[in-house]
Amino acid sequence: MALTLALTIAVPAAADTATSSAEASRDSLRFGGDANYAPYHFIDANGRADGFDVELARGIAADLGLDPVFELGEWEAALERLARGEIDVVPMFWSAERERRYGLSEPILLRHHALFGHYETPTVAALEGLANVRVAVQHAGLAWETMQELARPGVTLVEIDNESETLEMVARGEVDYALAPTGIGYHAIQQSGLRGIVALSPPLLERKYVFAARPGQPALVAGINASLERLRRNGEQNRLYIEWLGNPAATGVEPRRRAAPVPAVAPAAPPALAAVAVLAALLVAGIALFAWRRRPRPTAGRATTPRAADAPGTDDALILAELREAIARQELDFALQPKIDLRSSRLLGAELLVRWRHPRLGALEPDDFVPILERARAIGEMTLYLVRHGVAKCRSWPDSARPLHIAINVSANDLADPRLVDAIIEASGEQGHCLMLEITETEVMREPERVAEALPRLRRHGIGISVDDFGAGHSSLVNLRRLAPEELKIDRSFVHALRASRSDRAIVRATIDLGHELGASVAAEGIEDEATRRWLLEAGCDVGQGFVIARPMPPDEFLELLRAQD
Missing domain, CATH: 3.20.20.450 (EAL domain)
Incomplete structure (x- = not known):
């Protein structure tokens, strides 16, 4: 599923609400995206933009000294608005066509799609193996683009606006398969209780997940890349990944209690947590220090000879x-x-x-x-x-x-x-x-x-x-x-x-x-x-x-x- 997040930098008080581009100032960065794409970006029960992409976008905007404004709506509309320059940035999967249309940042993540279906439906090793089936995809998303190019005979594409809905169509028996990103697919299965729906293919369509900037803005792309690098170095991007994507409980569907602003002097951690922090630091330092003498030594024999590629010799x-x-x-x-x-x-x-x-x-x-x-x-x-x-x-x-x-x-x-x-x-x-x-x-x-x-x-x-x-x-x-x-x-x-x-x-x-x-x-x-x-x-x-x-x-x-x- 293509991910859209419209982030408009405007007045700080408006930073968490869907805002029209007319309200944005020159000091704002406008991020556009899908209003229903948890846990990456979505509108929560309180009408606020939230999710991994949203929090990462806030970090980028803060690093650039801009006010973020999030304009989340329909995916296809976000792409059109980005092409017209009405919003500044939209997160999405990389493709050659998109690279020609927009300015793309360095990768944020590597992500995959899979074919989801009822457990009794035949498994499929590759998209080329599809024949005489109905496949649900999100219109104008990466899955839609790929299936359009593939043009398999007898394969009927069912196009809808919402990616999670593609799996619900499978559950209702309206299609045979849904081609959707793995994270969205498993999220939909868990949150909607879609019994009997499983992944029926290996990971497909490995793609870089990037921020796309409106056309003709190389300086903006360079600024986003520099901010992403700083957020990687200071650990903020990794922290957000753990919070939103590395923790199966962090689904982003339930309204989340937002953390209070961090005080200038943080309160002391409870003794048990402080002990864990010290122990963790010791482990990281110790393991890194002695990694050189723990690394595997090459030995004679076929199985332990390093290879440049994964394929067997x-x-x-x-x-x-x-x-x-x-x-x-x-x-x-x-x-x-x-x-x-x-x-x-x-x-x-x-x-x-x-x-x-x-x-x-x-x-x-x-x-x-x-x-x-x-x-x-x-x-x-x-x-x-x-x-x-x-x-x-x-x-x-x-x-x-x-x-x-x-x-x-x-x-x-x-x-x-x-x-x-x-x-x-x-x-x-x-x-x-x-x-x-x-x-x-x-x-x-x-x-x-x-x-x-x-x-x-x-x-x-x-x-x-x-x-x-x-x-x-x-x-x-x-x-x-x-x-x-x-x-x-x-x-x-x-x-x-x-x-x-x-x-x-x-x-x-x-x-x-x-x-x-x-x-x-x-x-x-x-x-x-x-x-x-x-x-x-x-x-x-x-x-x-x-x-x-x-x-x-x-x-x-x-x-x-x-x-x-x-």
Whole structure:
């Protein structure tokens, strides 16, 4: 959906109301947009402009020394007014045509579309696969432009003004699919209670999301770019992203209580919050300082060789095909490594570790083949395989040994695929409480909005969330807040040398305290000696895993451990 936000800079008292351009002065910046495009920009129940784009626009206007005026209405009208110079700025998706018509800023976000439909409707891998269907799109939006250019035979476009309404048309059975931005689509499903409506395609139409300025204003575009850069550097843009887009509760539909003006001297934070702030600062500084010695070292072998592109190489393509066949034939094996309560030494569950005995290459470790699936964006196939087998093993454990969980590694980007999330929930059945997903961040989250949408759905089925390898990869306090995990798992690289490293001890202590302040249990992996185990227990760590406790073992041996514990 194209996003329009008319921001007219006029008198400050009029900055939050829909204002005619005639009221704007030379000291105002006029932003135009859609009046119903939450959580990006919209008119709230009190008649005020609000949303991520609105707040970012206010920051830009303040940085430029101008008064913002927001003129939100219909999307198509906003485009026409921008072309006539009646408003100054409108946020929208980039396209080559728009770049010819307007002056475009540097990207604010990268965003995607998807085809939404009823769960029984066939899935579609690409827009080119559509045939003899009805597709709802917003008139004059990016989806409309794309479908016009595609001109698929037998595809009927149903054009309406409001993007959220395209999904409601699907729910009413008036169209087969809605082509809409993912954020708007999931927002509409959640807020309107559109049961049975899901994404039926992978992310489509990846586009830069930009501010478009009225034609012939290069100085205005340069000023917006400079302001955006300052807002990035001072953290304001990131703060707004977390508030509006990184928090699934921040929907923008309910009237929000606006924060009071910040006093010259801010009141002292409550002790618990102050402690979290200090711990967070320590973690950020410590992790950044020691990142150079935590980075992965290149090793021999196909799977760990860095690549310039995501696509698998020629050799990897053969391994990938064989691996997919092994998954289909149920030939992958796995081991279980126990996790214990460090205080009582009682078993809490186990982490499932995949193994593959290759017919030509022999026994392969996960590092030899998992990266191939990740590069091919096919890791979800293995994730689902392991979830199904892990839940089946959990069902075989004696009732007297419960509650226990089986932990399975999942890439953060796996959870951006709603179809995979649906399949995980279905596979867990009534045993969701025994499943813990250890989220690894092997790469930066591509679609944090979709991940945020998945978490409450998983938790409603009892599935727990753990942040794995905290501090070693792309883990960040932003993502920690977004994921709100039940467990925080300290990376083994910090645990391994903590007795010999004062800095590692400080980071581990801070991680334990931060996890507890946020309501999560804290686990340490890679515990290899009794002295380290005792130190972690005294430091308040909750859960332990490592060779000093138990090495990975076949599922039958783990079952014997459970029986012996009973």
